[in-house]
Amino acid sequence: MNTIKLDFSKLLLHLLLIAVSAIMIAPFLWMVFSGLKDLSQIFQVPPSLFPHPWYWENIHRSLTAMPFDKAYINSAYISVSIVVGQLLTCSMAAFAFAKINFPFRNLLFILFLSMLMVPEQVTIVPLYIILKNFGWLDTHLSLIIPDSLFSAFGVFLLRQFFMGIPRDLSESAYVDGANMWTIYWRIMIPLVKPALAALSIIAFLGTWNNFFRPVIFLSTTDKYTVPLMLSTFKGLYVTDWTLMMSGSTIAVLPVLLVYLLLQRYIIEGIAMTGIKG
């Protein structure tokens, strides 16, 4: 008796979880399939999920309606630059905070930590003015440089990992005559690869999806990132829902594919660090 009751509650639980999963993925399915319909199908009652027939040309239409290809290239190289920049500068600072004794070390580290409390929305106006004075507004530098050179979160995350590496390792290398850079580059970096991978994923998703900074810093369409291009697309084609759905699909698909391939590392990396992508 007991086993039957147990199975029944398990079954109920699975049904519930399937229902919730459906709510989580239904908007994506609706987006993808609506993007392949024509307008009459989209307003059809009763609605059907699948297009009949399929309007594959919608993809081509939205790709040509806006320079999405340019936006892709922009987003890709901006995000990759920031990831590379953060990996280098954050790991250097984290190594110093964890393994080198220098004056004001703890004070400076506390300063880094306290910056985690400051939302970017609070400093956006002065940042805008600074970037304007540098002549970087409406260039990709306005997005790449600040994020490459500063991430309190990245420094904090990597420092945690450097702290876990035994002292003996660097000290014996030091006795053998290795300098700090060699210790950092040859010994430490290979040991914190999992943390570097986690930081890469988080930094990549965060910058790829960022909307707030591009919408403020960029003004020329040629320089737009994917989310910014998509929001402009929405402004222009607000009544053509098929085009908006195929445009959204185009914008989302690459990240979703990467996510499906790397989901374990992405979820666990983000869970481990507790930061939003």
Next chain:
Amino acid sequence: MNPKRSNTIWGFVFIAPQLIGLLAFSLIPLIAAFVLSTLNWDGFGAAEFIGIDNFTYAFKNPDFQKAMTNTLYFALLTVPMGIFLALLTAVALNNVRMRVVYRLFFFMPVVTSSVAVAIVWMWLLNGDFGIINVLLKQIFGVQGPQWLTDLKLVLPSLAIVSIWKGIGFNMVLFLAGLQGISRDYYEASMIDGATKRQQFWRITLPLLSPTTLFVTIIAVIDSFKVFDTAFVMTSGGPAKASYTMVYHIYELAFKNFQFGKSSAAAVLLFVIILFFTLLQTHYSRKWVHYAD
């Protein structure tokens, strides 16, 4: 060169790039935000020192009041519900087979661009043609509301989108917390004859409380920063019914070029976020249990 001096030099060499970044793009802007909040400045001409006028202006400004009440209301709508649902799904998933598959679906909205999410939900929630209202009519025969153009419904609608997008993130944090609870507690309590319900209230929930605190703090901060969905889905409307604090900061600075007034609003947002964060950590002593 003695090793101490060499360490000092290496230390500063290694932190130099991040230290420059910290100063130029975070600390100086933060201080500048406070300075700007005391100025009357449009970004072009001369700046004039006006003391706390921007702040007194903010409190009298109906736009600021609207943005503040909307933001607080939005936080109230999203935080408790979002956390409750995330905890519920995490507990449901904790001992279930195929956990990884469910987790994959739940987390999908988290990695998706907020702009794309906003556009898709604009369509789903469209009062006339949106699939949600079409289904309501088809299945229940009810005429669904104008989700995004009704003054009273627009913020709850945005809250639904926000909860949907964030649930997987909070759930994954809760799952990590649940996995960290030692099985010994459950085994020991089982020997003592505890029921499942008692185990949940007496073991799971208290031992999960550090995670809950962390999730709550992040959720509150996040809800105060709502911008993307309101910008894309409703442009703050109708009649400023979804106009939020960050939207207000954005509009003052980059539409009206009132850098001083915008910075005053930003400083107030910062103070409020700080206040709520400290409040939560302060009261956490009463309900957060750390396993030792």
